[in-house]
Amino acid sequence: xxxxxxxxxxxxxxxxxxxxxxxxxxxxxxxxxxxxxxxxxxxxxxxxxxxxxxxxxxxxxxxxxxxxxxxxxxxxxxxxxxxxxxxxxxxxxxxxxxxxxxxxxxxxxxxxxxxxxxxxxxxxxxxxxxxxxxxxxxxxxxxxxxxxxxxxxxxxxxxxxxxxxxxxxxxxxxxxxxxxxxxxxxxxxxxxxxxxxxxxxxxxxxxxxxxxxxxxxxxxxxxxxxxxxxxxxxxxxxxxxxxxxxxxxxxxxxxxxxxxxxxxxxxxxxxxxxxxxxxxxxxxxxxxxxxxxxxxxxxxxxxxxxxxxxxxxxxxxxxxxxxxxxxxxxxxxxxxxxxxxxxxxxxxxxxxxxxxxxxxxxxxxxxxxxxxxxxx
Amino acid sequence: xxxxxxxxxxxxxxxxxxxxxxxxxxxxxxxxxxxxxxxxxxxxxxxxxxxxxxxxxxxxxxxxxxxxxxxxxxxxxxxxxxxxxxxxxxxxxxxxxxxxxxxxxxxxxxxxxxxxxxxxxxxxxxxxxxxxxxxxxxxxxxxxxxxxxxxxxxxxxxxxxxxxxxxxxxxxxxxxxxxxxxxxxxxxxxxxxxxxxxxxxxxxxxxxxxxxxxxxxxxxxxxxxxxxxxxxxxxxxxxxxxxxxxxxxxxxxxxxxxxxxxxxxxxxxxxxxxxxxxxxxxxxxxxxxxxxxxxxxxxxxxxxxxxxxxxxxxxxxxxxxxx
Numbered sequence: 001x002x003x004x005x006x007x008x009x010x011x012x013x014x015x016x017x018x019x020x021x022x023x024x025x026x027x028x029x030x031x032x033x034x035x036x037x038x039x040x041x042x043x044x045x046x047x048x049x050x051x052x053x054x055x056x057x058x059x060x061x062x063x064x065x066x067x068x069x070x071x072x073x074x075x076x077x078x079x080x081x082x083x084x085x086x087x088x089x090x091x092x093x094x095x096x097x098x099x100x101x102x103x104x105x106x107x108x109x110x111x112x113x114x115x116x117x118x119x120x121x122x123x124x125x126x127x128x129x130x131x132x133x134x135x136x137x138x139x140x141x142x143x144x145x146x147x148x149x150x151x152x153x154x155x156x157x158x159x160x161x162x163x164x165x166x167x168x169x170x171x172x173x174x175x176x177x178x179x180x181x182x183x184x185x186x187x188x189x190x191x192x193x194x195x196x197x198x199x200x201x202x203x204x205x206x207x208x209x210x211x212x213x214x215x216x217x218x219x220x221x222x223x224x225x226x227x228x229x230x231x232x233x234x235x236x237x238x239x240x241x242x243x244x245x246x247x248x249x250x251x252x253x254x255x256x257x258x259x260x261x262x263x264x265x266x267x268x269x270x271x272x273x274x275x276x277x278x279x280x281x282x283x284x285x286x287x288x289x290x291x292x293x294x295x296x297x298x299x300x301x302x303x304x305x306x307x308x309x310x311x312x313x314x315x316x317x318x319x320x321x322x323x324x325x326x327x328x329x330x331x332x333x334x335x336x337x338x339x340x341x342x343x344x345x346x347x348x349x350x351x352x353x354x355x356x357x358x359x360x361x362x363x364x365x366x367x368x369x370x371x372x373x374x375x376x
Numbered sequence: 377x378x379x380x381x382x383x384x385x386x387x388x389x390x391x392x393x394x395x396x397x398x399x400x401x402x403x404x405x406x407x408x409x410x411x412x413x414x415x416x417x418x419x420x421x422x423x424x425x426x427x428x429x430x431x432x433x434x435x436x437x438x439x440x441x442x443x444x445x446x447x448x449x450x451x452x453x454x455x456x457x458x459x460x461x462x463x464x465x466x467x468x469x470x471x472x473x474x475x476x477x478x479x480x481x482x483x484x485x486x487x488x489x490x491x492x493x494x495x496x497x498x499x500x501x502x503x504x505x506x507x508x509x510x511x512x513x514x515x516x517x518x519x520x521x522x523x524x525x526x527x528x529x530x531x532x533x534x535x536x537x538x539x540x541x542x543x544x545x546x547x548x549x550x551x552x553x554x555x556x557x558x559x560x561x562x563x564x565x566x567x568x569x570x571x572x573x574x575x576x577x578x579x580x581x582x583x584x585x586x587x588x589x590x591x592x593x594x595x596x597x598x599x600x601x602x603x604x605x606x607x608x609x610x611x612x613x614x615x616x617x618x619x620x621x622x623x624x625x626x627x628x629x630x631x632x633x634x635x636x637x638x639x640x641x642x643x644x645x646x647x648x649x650x651x652x653x654x655x656x657x658x659x660x661x662x663x664x665x666x667x668x669x670x671x672x673x674x675x676x677x678x679x680x681x682x683x684x685x686x687x688x689x690x691x692x693x694x695x696x697x698x699x
Contacts, residue, residue: 108627120670
């Protein structure tokens with residue numbers, strides 16, 4: 001009996017120790033990092049806050065407005081298709097009408113479009129903001145009009161909206177950087193290729209990565225330039241870096257898979273061994289390239305399927321359910337976690353064309369009708 | 377010819393009437409067709425909120441399109457409008473910094489900046505004899521660079537009054553739209569009833585003849601380029617009241633949109649022909665098109681096609697008229 005008591009005590013101590021050890025690992029960000037990043041402060045605070053939506057409660061079916069980026073690239077085309085598909089899935093007794101506006105990836109176009117959508121008096125507005133500053137006042141006007149705003153895939157400067165669906169971009173940038181630090185054993189030279197300067201997604205990811213590199217004195221950042229989320233510009237920039245630094249580059253941090261494809265292409269043209277890349281995504285083109293060239297990489301995700309979660313949030317809000325002020329899609333949509341080359345093959349789909357960004361929730365026939373399947 | 381003959385009323389000549397008014401009839405006919413599409417194919421086109429919004433939106437493009445029209449009437453062009461709107465938003469937002477006391481000085485300095493840039497355009501065209509296309513293209517590039525030098529991310533803040541101004545209304549109309557109407561009436565008066573207005577058409581019609589006739593061609597150019605840039609700065613202030621902050625990425629491609637509106641409205645790119653009502657028609661066509669695209673849930677791949685068809689058909693009507 002004594003034996004069991006002792007064993008039980010030891011087990012309790014071990015569990016307690018493990019729990020305490022877990023507690024000491026949190027928070028994932030240092031206080032210095034949190035203090036230095038208004039974005040991080042905002043996301044962490046909003047993750048813990050619920051929005052009382054009782055003021056927006058009404059009977060369905062609902063008229064939901066979607067101010068989208070528009071079919072300016074494959075990611076946004078699939079985003080729109082997910083929205084159409086999910087509205088059909090929910091049924092007309094839930095979403096009676098899905099109003100849609102195509103911003104052509106421009107804040108200039110989107111600002112008047114949001115005004116046009118609000119003039120139709122929708123029950124809720126799902127907004128993919130094309131500019132954090134430009135869309136702030138329109139978001140405030142929507143809220144003042146009594147239309148709850150759900151930010152989808154990006155954010156705005158004002159805090160006056162109901163909820164935002166996305167992921168912690170700072171954490172994503174940091175994860176990709178930490179992968180390089182671990183791969184290099186804490187010692188080596190890296191180059192950093194960010195997206196478009198001034199765009200929140202790009203700036204915040206870069207800040208997260210920089211914080212990790214700064215915390216690891218063995219890592220030297222040789223250079224950092226924007227690749228503007230363009231495969232061609234990324235290739236050109238990487239060629240310049242290869243000419244300048246040659247084999248001194250031990251790792252590449254990239255803020256997007258389209259740029260990573262350009263980076264890989266530059267290495268292949270130069271006939272050099274490709275170093276570890278912190279910057280993959282669930283993009284079929286990148287995954288194919290990675291498998292063919294046996295790349296070492298870490299990947300994050302920004303799934304176009306997140307619009308389904310945004311629509312869920314809109315419906316919940318209109319049904320009067322309280323919602324978190326920040327919703328991380330990683331917690332709700334399967335297969336949207338970070339991954340590395342070890343799991344890359346599980347994500348690659350040989351039937352998809354290179355420009356498909358997964359996961360895809362709708363049936364393959366819809367993908368085929370959009371021309372996103374490989375022609376046999 | 378007898379005096380009785382002179383007093384006799386000239387018989388209605390449909391060919392002459394079409395020649396004189398064909399362009400206006402064509403563009404406003406298009407406006408009516410688009411409005412009817414809105415009425416019959418959408419639920420809320422005629423709602424008070426949508427009409428209020430639509431008219432307010434016409435003011436944004438209309439203000440700069442009228443500036444572009446003045447320049448085009450003198451056979452010139454201004455490619456710097458979008459960049460100047462952008463710089464004006466940034467400068468006014470920084471100067472205001474959210475402080476009500478700074479509102480008036482910020483507005484005045486922004487307008488002075490616009491007028492100054494228009495003066496420089498005219499100075500370079502007059503003194504160095506550089507074509508307006510090259511001068512304003514250079515200005516377009518320089519001002520874009522200036523905007524990005526000021527900031528690559530949102531900066532500054534509108535004062536509370538500036539933000540509230542955007543939603544002000546007089547009766548059922550937005551105050552921005554009413555100010556736009558005042559601008560329209562003023563410009564119609566200036567172009568039709570003043571010497572400056574007649575000079576604008578004369579310079580655009582034939583610059584050499586105008587010069588030989590003693591018209592101060594250079595002064596007319598100063599006038600139209602200063603007015604055009606001034607109106608671009610006004611548009612920048614309107615954007616500030618709409619957004620509340622200075623954003624270095626707005627007004628991209630606005631110069632081309634203004635040229636499109638001017639062309640749809642029947643103003644000749646060679647100068648000397650056209651006017652305010654045609655340009656307003658062009659603005660209404662583009663504003664209605666954008667509004668209907670949203671109301672009808674049109675996908676982007678069709679939007680470009682539809683926009684192209686509307687623009688080409690309206691210009692084709694204009695060309696028909698000129699033959």
